[in-house]
Amino acid sequence: xxxxxxxxxxxxxxxxxxxxxxxxxxxxxxxxxxxxxxxxxxxxxxxxxxxxxxxxxxxxxxxxxxxxxxxxxxxxxxxxxxxxxxxxxxxxxxxxxxxxxxxxxxxxxxxxxxxxxxxxxxxxxxxxxxxxxxxxxxxxxxxxxxxxxxxxxxxxxxxxxxxxxxxxxxxxxxxxxxxxxxxxxxxxxxxxxxxxxxxxxxxxxxxxxxxxxxxxxxxxxxxxxxxxxxxxxxxxxxxxxxxxxxxxxxxxxxxxxxxxxxxxxxxxxxxxxxxxxxxxxxxxxxxxxxxxxxxxxxxxxxxxxxxxxxxxxxxxxxxxxxxxxxxxxxxxxxxxxxxxxxxxxxxxxxxxxxxxxxxxxxxxxxxxxxxxxxxxxxxxxxxxxxxxxxxxxxxxxxxxxxxxxxxxxxxxxxxxxxxxxxxxxxxxxxxxxxxxxxxxxxxxxxxxxxxxxxxxxxxxxxxxxxxxxxxxxxxxxxxxxxxxxxxxxxxxxxxxxxxxxxxxxxxxxxxxxxxxxxxxxxxxxxxxxxxxxxxxxxxxxxxxxxxxxxxxxxxxxxxxxxxxxxxxxxxxxxxxxxxxxxxxxxxxxxxxxxxxxxxxxxxxxxxxxxxxxxxxxxxxxxxxxxxxxxxxxxxxxxx
Amino acid sequence: xxxxxxxxxxxxxxxxxxxxxxxxxxxxxxxxxxxxxxxxxxxxxxxxxxxxxxxxxxxxxxxxxxxxxxxxxxxxxxxxxxxxxxxxxxxxxxxxxxxxxxxxxxxxxxxxxxxxxxxxxxxxxxxxxxxxxxxxxxxxxxxxxxxxxxxxxxxxxxxxxxxxxxxxxxxxxxxxxxxxxxxxxxxxxxxxxxxxxxxxxxxxxxxxxxxxxxxxxxxxxxxxxxxxxxxxxxxxxxxxxx
Numbered sequence: 001x002x003x004x005x006x007x008x009x010x011x012x013x014x015x016x017x018x019x020x021x022x023x024x025x026x027x028x029x030x031x032x033x034x035x036x037x038x039x040x041x042x043x044x045x046x047x048x049x050x051x052x053x054x055x056x057x058x059x060x061x062x063x064x065x066x067x068x069x070x071x072x073x074x075x076x077x078x079x080x081x082x083x084x085x086x087x088x089x090x091x092x093x094x095x096x097x098x099x100x101x102x103x104x105x106x107x108x109x110x111x112x113x114x115x116x117x118x119x120x121x122x123x124x125x126x127x128x129x130x131x132x133x134x135x136x137x138x139x140x141x142x143x144x145x146x147x148x149x150x151x152x153x154x155x156x157x158x159x160x161x162x163x164x165x166x167x168x169x170x171x172x173x174x175x176x177x178x179x180x181x182x183x184x185x186x187x188x189x190x191x192x193x194x195x196x197x198x199x200x201x202x203x204x205x206x207x208x209x210x211x212x213x214x215x216x217x218x219x220x221x222x223x224x225x226x227x228x229x230x231x232x233x234x235x236x237x238x239x240x241x242x243x244x245x246x247x248x249x250x251x252x253x254x255x256x257x258x259x260x261x262x263x264x265x266x267x268x269x270x271x272x273x274x275x276x277x278x279x280x281x282x283x284x285x286x287x288x289x290x291x292x293x294x295x296x297x298x299x300x301x302x303x304x305x306x307x308x309x310x311x312x313x314x315x316x317x318x319x320x321x322x323x324x325x326x327x328x329x330x331x332x333x334x335x336x337x338x339x340x341x342x343x344x345x346x347x348x349x350x351x352x353x354x355x356x357x358x359x360x361x362x363x364x365x366x367x368x369x370x371x372x373x374x375x376x377x378x379x380x381x382x383x384x385x386x387x388x389x390x391x392x393x394x395x396x397x398x399x400x401x402x403x404x405x406x407x408x409x410x411x412x413x414x415x416x417x418x419x420x421x422x423x424x425x426x427x428x429x430x431x432x433x434x435x436x437x438x439x440x441x442x443x444x445x446x447x448x449x450x451x452x453x454x455x456x457x458x459x460x461x462x463x464x465x466x467x468x469x470x471x472x473x474x475x476x477x478x479x480x481x482x483x484x485x486x487x488x489x490x491x492x493x494x495x496x497x498x499x500x501x502x503x504x505x506x507x508x509x510x511x512x513x514x515x516x517x518x519x520x521x522x523x524x525x526x527x528x529x530x531x532x533x534x535x536x537x538x539x540x541x542x543x544x545x546x547x548x549x550x551x552x553x554x555x556x557x558x559x560x561x562x563x564x565x566x567x568x569x570x571x572x573x574x575x576x577x578x579x580x581x582x583x584x585x586x587x588x589x590x591x592x593x594x595x596x597x598x599x600x601x602x603x604x605x606x607x608x609x610x611x612x613x614x615x616x617x618x619x620x621x622x623x624x625x626x627x628x629x630x631x632x633x634x635x636x637x638x639x
Numbered sequence: 640x641x642x643x644x645x646x647x648x649x650x651x652x653x654x655x656x657x658x659x660x661x662x663x664x665x666x667x668x669x670x671x672x673x674x675x676x677x678x679x680x681x682x683x684x685x686x687x688x689x690x691x692x693x694x695x696x697x698x699x700x701x702x703x704x705x706x707x708x709x710x711x712x713x714x715x716x717x718x719x720x721x722x723x724x725x726x727x728x729x730x731x732x733x734x735x736x737x738x739x740x741x742x743x744x745x746x747x748x749x750x751x752x753x754x755x756x757x758x759x760x761x762x763x764x765x766x767x768x769x770x771x772x773x774x775x776x777x778x779x780x781x782x783x784x785x786x787x788x789x790x791x792x793x794x795x796x797x798x799x800x801x802x803x804x805x806x807x808x809x810x811x812x813x814x815x816x817x818x819x820x821x822x823x824x825x826x827x828x829x830x831x832x833x834x835x836x837x838x839x840x841x842x843x844x845x846x847x848x849x850x851x852x853x854x855x856x857x858x859x860x861x862x863x864x865x866x867x868x869x870x871x872x873x874x875x876x877x878x879x880x881x
Contacts (some may be wrong), residue, residue: 543733
């Protein structure tokens with residue numbers, strides 16, 4: 001019997017008594033609906049909630065710690081050093097290792113005037129991560145937020161210069177396009193005062209009173225110190241022909257427009273003629289050589305700006321004196337003062353001075369949950385304005401005072417540094433109580449306050465696996481290197497295991513229902529075969545073989561399974577929509593809820609339909625055998 | 640038709656030698672058929688008569704390969720029926736034999752057209768396409784006088800009409816032999832007469848071999864020859880009808 005003919009006969013049989021088949025499929029329907037609902041919920045929560053906060057292929061590890069009577073202590077010498085990072089990167093299946101460093105000094109912050117009406121203050125806890133780790137997440141999340149924007153607001157405008165565009169828009173190719181804040185979370189130029197290399201982060205040298213990165217592949221000019229012997233060139237440098245082999249990386253330029261991050265085009269900075277190229281002399285902090293490089297511009301704070309810099313909650317604003325628009329040296333009578341370049345501000349080296357350099361705000365990320373928590377706690381308790389739209393936060397600035405604290409005694413005012421920070425994105429990798437900046441920003445600050453040694457080691461590392469299947473082996477290998485899972489990863493695994501167990505329990509219950517349904521199908525089909533023995537006899541007389549009869553009965557059962565499975569899935573989908581809308585209503589105060597808590601996987605749908613058909617067929621197996629064994633001679637002679 | 644082999648006779652379509660059938664019934668063996676020798680040729684029209692329990696239906700089931708558990712030999716076109724495999728037997732019933740029963744055995748949930756075309760779905764060599772099926776079924780319904788009743792359900796037909804549907808179904812795969820078990824038993828005389836007329840027509844015009852079981856002498860008299868059975872044995876030599 002050919003499959004086409006079998007399907008024709010199957011269709012004829014199914015149409016005969018649909019109620020019978022619907023009744024037979026009820027059990028399968030309930031089982032599949034339940035299985036589908038809970039698997040989709042489990043998968044959705046895993047993918048859209050758990051994986052969002054704790055991506056499956058990313059694991060945070062930290063050094064093993066001693067735990068004595070519930071108090072944890074770090075094993076001596078067990079910080080994450082560069083060697084450890086290399087060891088972790090060598091673990092098979094590890095795609096990348098991203099070190100993480102926390103701030104090691106006291107700090108506080110204030111800001112929020114733009115959307116809260118007045119500045120709010122708080123203690124600042126922050127850490128640094130490599131921008132590459134969150135690039136994709138920031139982009140996806142920001143574009144997700146932009147997609148929700150009303151159309152009229154997103155309309156594009158023509159422009160010639162940046163000033164033609166409204167705030168939050170950039171003039172790109174003669175059109176105003178929405179500024180993509182996620183691109184701002186990158187390694188900006190950070191200015192840190194120094195008196196020696198040890199106050200600078202690793203791979204930095206102290207030159208011209210500021211920490212500067214040693215030459216890298218992106219530099220177009222390397223300025224090396226003059227030297228007489230290797231020790232003058234730092235631990236990794238050599239003295240060759242009177243110059244250190246390692247120098248400071250500069251980008252050469254001819255005009256300010258060629259420089260980024262608030263830098264301007266100036267003569268090479270110096271603190272001694274010995275570092276100036278071409279035998280030029282160092283005068284007032286700049287080499288006399290013709291070549292110019294992108295560097296921090298000197299500036300002076302206005303009175304109002306200085307007031308806020310010392311802690312008075314006023315808006316940063318106004319012109320900043322002291323930056324020379326011409327080529328004169330700052331502080332001289334020839335200097336023509338002008339504000340810092342667009343997008344930068346005048347930052348000083350401590351709270352007691354008004355002299356500083358133009359610099360860009362630290363790009364900052366916050367955890368979306370912290371905004372939800374603010375709305376749920378602080379906003380309602382203190383009657384503050386709720387933040388219902390994350391877009392108003394993007395691009396907003398706040399001040400960070402390093403060396404000061406609400407919790408403990410602050411450092412002397414001369415050691416306190418105030419910097420602007422700007423919120424550029426939301427990431428689940430950020431601590432809920434705190435914020436995150438690019439790794440090198442934290443390293444600069446830690447080196448300034450605690451020295452290079454502290455800035456050279458990390459607190460944790462995030463391992464990114466090639467694939468999800470590599471994660472377990474990756475964790476085992478990390479443990480063998482005396483690392484343990486970080487708190488977030490431990491939590492993630494706990495939650496993931498709980499979710500797995502819950503899914504398993506509901507899956508098992510669903511399976512039991514489907515097995516009971518298969519038993520029900522067995523009874524129904526045995527009854528049907530008894531009722532249809534005459535019809536089966538006729539088919540045998542007309543040329544159906546026992547195999548044909550068996551196939552027909554099993555096909556009918558498969559049809560019952562398929563029908564039950566499809567309706568079950570449809571019901572599960574319908575209930576999931578209802579559940580979603582209820583969850584949305586109940587948790588409407590949370591801004592970053594996933595759009596859908598359920599993930600219906602096409603592969604699972606197909607396999608569960610196959611499973612439903614198989615269970616139904618197994619249930620009908622006995623009836624099919626009985627039908628195939630019916631003796632047509634007996635059946636037709638004694639109808 | 641003859642009951643014994645004759646070397647000069649034309650080759651038989653069906654040849655039974657020492658054909659016997661036993662049943663197990665309540666722990667004892669009942670012999671339903673005793674050493675029957677039978678030859679049925681092409682285009683024969685044979686009536687099998689006998690009282691109830693004489694073995695008429697047993698012979699019919701054996702001839703139609705519905706029952707292959709027999710003693711002796713039963714050959715169809717020189718092929719031993721009991722040595723055929725299940726699929727061959729199914730194919731034999733599908734392609735070579737058509738069955739017509741007293742109670743019609745139509746499937747009530749199918750239309751007349753679907754009932755007639757049902758054998759096509761069990762064809763071993765693949766069924767013709769839907770268009771061809773419908774064309775053939777319509778042609779057969781026209782032939783048995785049921786044109787225009789294609790979409791009716793059997794429940795809405797008279798007994799005679801149902802039997803005509805059953806005959807059309809039996810003819811669907813152009814069988815060489817039609818086996819009829821009391822085909823007029825449930826019909827009134829006039830209808831029965833028209834059905835018998837149809838058999839004669841099929842036998843004469845299409846050359847279909849007809850084997851008809853009946854206990855009605857009038858019906859049997861319409862056949863070319865009559866085989867009488869009593870207690871599973873030949874009651875007498877077959878009577879050749881003129």
